[in-house]
Amino acid sequence: MSDTTTTRAPRWFNQGKGFMCIPMELAQDKELSEAELRVLLVLASHAGRSDTVWPSRERLVTITGHNPSTISAATTKLQQLGWIRKEKRGATRSTQYILLPRKVHPI
Numbered sequence: 001m002s003d004t005t006t007t008r009a010p011r012w013f014n015q016g017k018g019f020m021c022i023p024m025e026l027a028q029d030k031e032l033s034e035a036e037l038r039v040l041l042v043l044a045s046h047a048g049r050s051d052t053v054w055p056s057r058e059r060l061v062t063i064t065g066h067n068p069s070t071i072s073a074a075t076t077k078l079q080q081l082g083w084i085r086k087e088k089r090g091a092t093r094s095t096q097y098i099l100l101p102r103k104v105h106p107i
Contacts, residue, residue: 039074
């Protein structure tokens with residue numbers, strides 16, 4: 001009898017009750033600036049059962065203390081580095097962020 005269960009990479013973000021596990025790959029990523037790391041951690045703190053989060057830019061500004069242009073630059077860099085994927089949502093053109101289970105190296 002074969003096991004057909006697929007195993008997903010474990011989620012490192014939002015383990016519940018205000019905690020998350022941070023993979024060593026994240027801690028050792030020297031390409032991440034302090035602002036990018038802070039934005040990624042705040043995005044991760046918004047995850048529930050889904051890997052997709054959609055905090056507003058204003059919320060990210062309030063929590064991180066960074067200005068809107070820094071937030072935009074950080075999320076763009078996080079996508080380029082393979083930590084998140086950004087997608088536009090509906091007619092409002094708001095952005096949703098898909099947290100990747102681990103850094104995915106772009107092709």
